[in-house]
Amino acid sequence: MAEGIPLNDQIPFPLFCREHTCGQNAILACSALKKLYRRILENGEFSCQNESGQQENEGPPAPLKILFVHLDGPMDLIASRLRKRKGHFMPLTLLQSQFDTLEPPSAPESFITVSLDGSISEIVAEIEAYIRKTY
Template sequence: STVGTMLASKLGWKFYDADDYHSQENRMKMGKGIPLTDQDRFPWLCSLHDILLREVASGQRIILACSALKKMYRDILIRGNTNQPLKCGAPGVEEKPAEIQLMVVHLSGSFEIISGRLLQRKGHFMPPELLQSQLNTLEPPSAPENFIQISVDRNLTEIVATIMEVL
């Protein structure tokens, strides 16, 4: 969220924090230290896809801070949920899903560094104790996905500058 906010500010793009779009049920589950399942995440990812689709259709460029941990999750952000019974978009409307051009910025780091930063975060519904379950779920991006990987060992200014160079 910190990287995304700064990047959006520098680029003049719109910023969305995916955590703001979790259902109350998901927030409560995570607040109790219970990891989310794929089924918990599908409606959330579909909502994010629909937001991205709407914004891109209006000509807006967007930064989305999102823990899209699996390739399947990133595919839903790009194409909608085409492989599951649950569909993104308006109910009852059958059409070819629209794809979104997405560049994934994979911020990577050790458990210790990320955990330390989570412990400093105040007022967030996801407790630091869930970090290991997220790392267990993580499928880092790989070819042919459009992505860059940046270490969180670097400072914020360096991270944002690197992303801007790639863009």
């Protein structure tokens, strides 16, 4: 992405497979834009290979309990925030590709949608309140 090239389905799979196998409680921030990517984060991918080309999983791993937080906002708002970032890997030129790729979460996925209209502290407070109430 730093080179101005959007991610494709060949790039995220190994990353998502490694994240699934960590087996610890974690908060992971990523652009799991497609339902397939979110399924891999929850369930793993049977054909994941490590860097030496060896199979990492023998069979289906146990599904993880994951809450996906869909940060929702109009492209012009997100573009204005991207313009303010200094030294970030995501160039503004790739924003449209992110919107084109996005498959918003839907049932039966475990998710909440949070509007980006609020301040960062309001957004975080909404997410924290949901987690406290639900988990």
